[in-house]
Amino acid sequence: MSDNHAKMKHSIGTSNRWEMYLDNREVILEMRNITKKFPGVTANDDISFSLKKGEVLALLGENGAGKSSLMNVLVGLYRADAGSIYVNGQKVSITSPSVSSSLGIGMIHQEFMLVDTMTVAENIILGIKDLNLVPDMKAISEKISEISEQYQLKVNPSSYIWQLSVGERQRVEILKLIFRGANILILDEPTAVLTPQESKELNGIINQMKKEGKSAIFITHKMDEVMAFSEDVYVLKQGKLVASKRTSDTNPKELARMMVGREVLFQFDKGEYKPGKSVLTVKDLCAVNSKGLEALKTISFEVKSGEIFGIAGVAGNGQQQLIDSVTGLQKIRCGSVYINESDCSNKNPIDYIKAGVSYIPSDRLGMGVAGTMTVLNNLAMKGYRDKPFSSHGLLIKSYFKKFAENMIDLFRISTPGPETIVKFLSGGNIQKAILAREIDSCRNLLVAAYPSRGLDVGATQAVRTRLIEQRDEGKAVLLVSEELDELLMIADRIAVMFEGEFMGIVDSSNTDREELGLMMTGMKRDQVK
Amino acid sequence: MIGLITSLLAITISAGTSLLYATIGEIYTERSGILNLGIEGMMLMGAVTSFAVSYYTNSLFLALLIAMVVTAFMALIHAFLTITMKANQVVSGLSITIFGTGLSSFLGKRLGPESNNFNLYGVNGKNFPDIQVPLVGDWPIFSAILNQDILTYIAYLIIPLAWFFMYKTKKGLNLRAVGENPRTAEAMGINVIRTRYIYTVIGGMFAGIGGAHLALAYTPGWNEHITGGRGWIVIALVIFAMWNPGKAILGTLLFGGINAIQFRLQAAGTDIPASLLNMLPYLVTVLALVLLTVYENYGKRKIGAPSALGKPYMKEDK
Numbered sequence: 118m119s120d121n122h123a124k125m126k127h128s129i130g131t132s133n134r135w136e137m138y139l140d141n142r143e144v145i146l147e148m149r150n151i152t153k154k155f156p157g158v159t160a161n162d163d164i165s166f167s168l169k170k171g172e173v174l175a176l177l178g179e180n181g182a183g184k185s186s187l188m189n190v191l192v193g194l195y196r197a198d199a200g201s202i203y204v205n206g207q208k209v210s211i212t213s214p215s216v217s218s219s220l221g222i223g224m225i226h227q228e229f230m231l232v233d234t235m236t237v238a239e240n241i242i243l244g245i246k247d248l249n250l251v252p253d254m255k256a257i258s259e260k261i262s263e264i265s266e267q268y269q270l271k272v273n274p275s276s277y278i279w280q281l282s283v284g285e286r287q288r289v290e291i292l293k294l295i296f297r298g299a300n301i302l303i304l305d306e307p308t309a310v311l312t313p314q315e316s317k318e319l320n321g322i323i324n325q326m327k328k329e330g331k332s333a334i335f336i337t338h339k340m341d342e343v344m345a346f347s348e349d350v351y352v353l354k355q356g357k358l359v360a361s362k363r364t365s366d367t368n369p370k371e372l373a374r375m376m377v378g379r380e381v382l383f384q385f386d387k388g389e390y391k392p393g394k395s396v397l398t399v400k401d402l403c404a405v406n407s408k409g410l411e412a413l414k415t416i417s418f419e420v421k422s423g424e425i426f427g428i429a430g431v432a433g434n435g436q437q438q439l440i441d442s443v444t445g446l447q448k449i450r451c452g453s454v455y456i457n458e459s460d461c462s463n464k465n466p467i468d469y470i471k472a473g474v475s476y477i478p479s480d481r482l483g484m485g486v487a488g489t490m491t492v493l494n495n496l497a498m499k500g501y502r503d504k505p506f507s508s509h510g511l512l513i514k515s516y517f518k519k520f521a522e523n524m525i526d527l528f529r530i531s532t533p534g535p536e537t538i539v540k541f542l543s544g545g546n547i548q549k550a551i552l553a554r555e556i557d558s559c560r561n562l563l564v565a566a567y568p569s570r571g572l573d574v575g576a577t578q579a580v581r582t583r584l585i586e587q588r589d590e591g592k593a594v595l596l597v598s599e600e601l602d603e604l605l606m607i608a609d610r611i612a613v614m615f616e617g618e619f620m621g622i623v624d625s626s627n628t629d630r631e632e633l634g635l636m637m638t639g640m641k642r643d644q645v646k
Numbered sequence: 647m648i649g650l651i652t653s654l655l656a657i658t659i660s661a662g663t664s665l666l667y668a669t670i671g672e673i674y675t676e677r678s679g680i681l682n683l684g685i686e687g688m689m690l691m692g693a694v695t696s697f698a699v700s701y702y703t704n705s706l707f708l709a710l711l712i713a714m715v716v717t718a719f720m721a722l723i724h725a726f727l728t729i730t731m732k733a734n735q736v737v738s739g740l741s742i743t744i745f746g747t748g749l750s751s752f753l754g755k756r757l758g759p760e761s762n763n764f765n766l767y768g769v770n771g772k773n774f775p776d777i778q779v780p781l782v783g784d785w786p787i788f789s790a791i792l793n794q795d796i797l798t799y800i801a802y803l804i805i806p807l808a809w810f811f812m813y814k815t816k817k818g819l820n821l822r823a824v825g826e827n828p829r830t831a832e833a834m835g836i837n838v839i840r841t842r843y844i845y846t847v848i849g850g851m852f853a854g855i856g857g858a859h860l861a862l863a864y865t866p867g868w869n870e871h872i873t874g875g876r877g878w879i880v881i882a883l884v885i886f887a888m889w890n891p892g893k894a895i896l897g898t899l900l901f902g903g904i905n906a907i908q909f910r911l912q913a914a915g916t917d918i919p920a921s922l923l924n925m926l927p928y929l930v931t932v933l934a935l936v937l938l939t940v941y942e943n944y945g946k947r948k949i950g951a952p953s954a955l956g957k958p959y960m961k962e963d964k
Contacts, residue, residue: 194833213835214832215835215837216835218834218835230834231830232822232826232827232831233826233827234826235826242819243819243836244831244834244835244836248816250815250816251814251816252816
């Protein structure tokens with residue numbers, strides 16, 4: 118039964134020998150007719166797939182399509198309402214992550230599953246069942262070092278997690294799976310937070326694991342990654358499986374269409390670049406980070422009305438401090454920040470809001486919305502102080518509702534209604550709600566930090582279109598992003614940050630990935646030329 | 647002079663023993679992410695039940711056991727409410743304290759012998775005797791440490807064991823992960839719900855031993871105010887110890903010492919009002935909290951409360 122099922126799935130495209138060989142590989146994992154329901158939504162509707170030894174399966178779909186919940190069912194974090202799972206042909210009942218772990222299934226979650234206050238070694242052995250009551254930490258550290266050498270995953274076993282960069286944390290996650298002997302790896306958008314170099318490193322590791330006969334399920338939005346190292350690709354849409362293909366039989370355009378159900382535009386209509394007066398002026402700005410170390414070293418720039426000013430760079434090079442300094446969220450050490458020629462240095466966020474500054478933070482659930490409040494209240498969270506939202510200190514709820522319905526409509530926020538708790542929306546729709554609130558209240562400057570991070574094609578498109586709209590309306594937009602394509606596509610000028618400094622400011626029409634990439638690694642612009 | 651120090655130290659340690667048991671228990675409970683504010687009520691229940699059992703059976707072992715069973719059951723109620731029913735931990739804990747205070751007072755007036763109007767107050771039962779360690783047990787200073795009851799001696803052993811278990815064993819690692827980041831713990835195959843239940847119940851048992859030590863060794867006897875707010879001092883002590891069982895000893899000595907001085911001053915009939923001294927432990931706690939925050943801001947290590955403390959855990963939450 119299991120074999121027939123697998124053959125059925127792959128009867129298409131077995132034309133050449135390589136494909137024949139792959140098809141003869143044994144199926145090590147099968148999920149059959151999985152259904153998972155949450156209150157109000159069906160996250161997975163009767164989904165079946167199979168994974169073969171030594172292969173990578175890409176799971177493609179928009180945010181909220183049900184990819185993560187399907188994988189959470191597989192590792193035992195969620196219980197499916199219907200369906201069954203087979204590992205090596207045996208029906209298994211995965212009731213908890215310890216069961217999936219003993220079956221050799223391991224997952225790298227979108228948010229890292231690491232305990233910040235513990236060391237790398239402690240995190241790696243956490244929860245392993247057949248460990249001595251008093252673990253021999255020295256032997257464990259040695260084994261970790263051995264594995265990290267073998268796979269080129271450099272990390273110090275005795276470092277604390279909070280000391281590590283995002284890339285290093287991901288290495289710990291991978292080490293954790295290898296240490297536990299996982300042979301089915303689930304990677305949930307593993308490259309979303311990585312630099313191009315780190316992504317490359319990850320690709321190498323995945324290829325090495327494939328050679329060793331391990332298999333992987335790869336959740337992603339990025340077409341080039343799907344094409345680069347998956348054998349099979351499954352497309353999910355609104356909880357349903359809409360397509361399963363051999364990767365070699367398809368192309369990015371087709372996949373994108375199946376994913377969103379329409380052709381995706383990768384081009385944007387952008388008005389002519391007509392910069393006006395300076396809206397944000399930053400002069401000799403310097404600031405420190407939360408550890409008291411210098412994070413910004415005398416930065417100066419202007420963002421003019423009618424332009425999108427992009428900031429590129431590997432995360433952690435002072436971008437966050439820069440954003441916080443121009444939105445009033447952190448104190449500056451020296452220099453000054455002007456909004457429309459009025460000095461706002463070291464003023465409070467409310468003064469920036471009153472000066473017409475809007476802010477789309479990178480941490481959506483942490484800073485962008487109050488997760489347990491309704492969509493309606495979140496949308497009104499910026500305007501509630503003044504008329505027409507309130508009068509004489511009393512909230513006018515009827516206007517709240519009217520406003521929310523208007524925004525939901527205008528920004529195409531997909532929500533059951535304005536009274537839905539915002540954290541139950543998908544990431545893309547939460548971002549749309551933030552965009553709606555911030556753009557509606559934006560009068561002068563819009564600061565957007567990694568606005569399309571972790572979003573699917575459709576939502577990314579919506580975000581970018583909105584930013585361009587603001588620019589064309591004559592507002593100043595400050596866009597911080599780690600995606601060079603995004604910056605090259607929509608920004609007018611791009612500054613590259615490295616260790617708290619600008620390596621240079623370039624016109625986006627007059628530069629390319631290579632130049633920006635070199636500046637990201639610390640080369641000044643004049644050195645690049 | 648040395649005699650005074652010795653006697654002060656002896657009272658300090660004796661007064662600190664009940665605090666130490668309850669504090670270690672509460673540290674373990676809080677490390678799993680559950681705040682138990684019911685300690686005061688549990689200590690009172692531990693005291694009244696252990697005293698009643700010892701009075702009627704003359705068995706100290708049975709008295710201790712019953713006290714532990716009763717407080718474990720109270721902790722189980724707290725666990726059910728906060729873990730399974732996801733009730734607010736503060737409300738549940740406070741209810742248990744109020745309930746325990748009332749019930750212990752009620753039982754104290756009903757469980758006594760007929761000859762004493764069924765009141766336990768004023769009767770004498772069997773107590774844990776002081777055991778003097780041969781040879782060094784009567785030296786000055788040493789006699790304060792080595793002329794104590796059996797529960798205090800066990801406490802000496804429990805401190806290093808509790809520390810070792812928390813920081814050097816697999817179970818301790820799992821426990822710390824559950825309180826710090828339950829989602830991660832669950833993903834790594836640790837049963838968060840079970841872990842929280844276990845350590846909440848263990849914490850309750852320890853509070854029971856603390857109460858029993860008051861009734862059967864420190865005071866000894868029963869009265870409604872036997873704990874004198876110790877259950878609250880324990881909550882403060884956990885913070886003071888920075889959730890580290892090893893450091894609990896410093897706190898219990900300090901707070902036990904304040905107790906001992908209070909004892910002395912009252913005996914000497916000085917003018918310093920008792921309420922001033924009663925206030926001291928909390929003042930010290932506020933100071934400790936301030937220092938902790940300053941240290942965390944300027945230092946690099948995070949040493950404060952378990953991150954998930956007080957937060958209910960939902961398995962399939964977004």
